[in-house]
Amino acid sequence: MSQDPPRIVIAGAGHAGGSAAAFLRQYGWKGAIVLVGEEPNAPYQRPPLSKAWLKGEATAESLALRPARFYAQQTIELRLGTRVGALDRTARQVTLSDGAVLGYDRLILALGARPRALPLPGAELAGVKALRGIADADALQAALGPGRRLAVIGGGYIGLEVAASARALGAEAVVIEREARVLARVAGHTLSAFLAAQHWAHGVEILTDAQVAAIEGEAGAARAVLLADGRRIPCDAVLVGIGAVPNSELAEAAGLDCAGGIVVDLAARSSDPAIYAIGDCTHRPLPLYGRSGRLESVPNAIEQAKQAAADICGRPPPSPEVPWFWSDQFDLRLQMAGLAFAAHEVVVRGTPDAPGFAVFHLDAEHRVLAVEAVNAPADFMAGRLLVAKQARVPPATLRDTTQPLRGITI
Numbered sequence: 001m002s003q004d005p006p007r008i009v010i011a012g013a014g015h016a017g018g019s020a021a022a023f024l025r026q027y028g029w030k031g032a033i034v035l036v037g038e039e040p041n042a043p044y045q046r047p048p049l050s051k052a053w054l055k056g057e058a059t060a061e062s063l064a065l066r067p068a069r070f071y072a073q074q075t076i077e078l079r080l081g082t083r084v085g086a087l088d089r090t091a092r093q094v095t096l097s098d099g100a101v102l103g104y105d106r107l108i109l110a111l112g113a114r115p116r117a118l119p120l121p122g123a124e125l126a127g128v129k130a131l132r133g134i135a136d137a138d139a140l141q142a143a144l145g146p147g148r149r150l151a152v153i154g155g156g157y158i159g160l161e162v163a164a165s166a167r168a169l170g171a172e173a174v175v176i177e178r179e180a181r182v183l184a185r186v187a188g189h190t191l192s193a194f195l196a197a198q199h200w201a202h203g204v205e206i207l208t209d210a211q212v213a214a215i216e217g218e219a220g221a222a223r224a225v226l227l228a229d230g231r232r233i234p235c236d237a238v239l240v241g242i243g244a245v246p247n248s249e250l251a252e253a254a255g256l257d258c259a260g261g262i263v264v265d266l267a268a269r270s271s272d273p274a275i276y277a278i279g280d281c282t283h284r285p286l287p288l289y290g291r292s293g294r295l296e297s298v299p300n301a302i303e304q305a306k307q308a309a310a311d312i313c314g315r316p317p318p319s320p321e322v323p324w325f326w327s328d329q330f331d332l333r334l335q336m337a338g339l340a341f342a343a344h345e346v347v348v349r350g351t352p353d354a355p356g357f358a359v360f361h362l363d364a365e366h367r368v369l370a371v372e373a374v375n376a377p378a379d380f381m382a383g384r385l386l387v388a389k390q391a392r393v394p395p396a397t398l399r400d401t402t403q404p405l406r407g408i409t410i
Helices: 015-026 069-073 134-142 157-168 189-201 249-253 298-312 377-388 395-399
Strands: 007-011 032-037 076-080 084-088 093-096 101-103 106-109 113-115 149-153 172-176 204-207 212-218 221-227 232-234 237-240 244-246 275-277 282-286 291-293 324-329 332-338 345-349 357-362 368-374
Touching (some): 015 298, 149 221, 157 172, 157 189, 157 204, 157 324, 189 324, 189 345, 189 368, 275 298, 282 298, 332 377, 368 377
Parallel strands (some): 007 106, 032 076, 149 172, 172 204
Antiparallel strands (some): 084 093, 093 101, 113 244, 212 221, 221 232, 282 291
8 A cells, every 4th residue: 555655653662663764764764654562661671671660770761762752853753552453455555552543664573572471380570570661660660579489480681680780789599491501592602601600609599400380379479489499489479581582473363474473584574675674573584594583672672774775775785794783780781792603612712710811612613603692792792803804813822811802814
């Protein structure tokens, strides 16, 4: 369905959707842009929610992706407090949850992901929380403080970040992880062991190989986590951090190709040429690794927003980027670049029993696949470049801290 002027509707006002709207204007799109968001807030940064916002160190202004005046200045229409509830690809229109119908020339699905629900007895009790938006963070913050105890189910980055923030707020924290180590699915053994030790040193109890059986309550509120081996972990609140599920139901119902996320190409195009998808809801190519997958990160959201905006505006596609991530816990700055698929060897640069080291993951030909850095920004930046260039570097060279990595001849 064509409008005069042409219209782009962006479904989802998170980091991906907000960035796409801005890039469209930056790249020269003159038509209408409507940004639809389920939350009452204009696009904001989510990573600080588990850290600075939870600890009371951030403001709504510092969290905002762009100043409030930006959207009016760029003639970007915000439709907040509503969501796209139905998609008619034939008519090229979407129906919002408030009943409004919008036609589109191009549609960008920036639907994000939602916390995976805990399918166990007691998950519905008061005090059992997940963390995705500002309202979630505010509710969690209210449950923390001196004399309180938080049980975190899931030893991923969100769980560890919240545990660190809980300690900063004076609460006790215990992390319950079903795998043999924390970060088992997203980090190597060296970084995992280091972070576990740091959490123990800061008073966080970590239970691994621990299977949750149920959450027990009193008067309708969570009071303990019951493990499969019979252990009972008393608590005042529970954070469930067991991963995220892509919000791809709208796309699936509309008949778009989906496979654990909305399938897109390197221009963020879906199987419908008028529809793009970006951010956490997508299953995208990973050209450096010869495969595809789903990435949950701000850098990925921004990269795909650029891809979609460039394609719509007829600009050359941006160069594929190295996937990268970060996390802040206590006084530690973690920076990771690349994906350790088919890693054959692990090389540690520096001393892994203290901050200021990096871990490199190499394939059988000593090609740098990924780097994990702790308070080592120079090694992270150099490692990220090595990953991008698919550089082959002798392990001895990586271990030699007397030689700056920036000086390596590739």
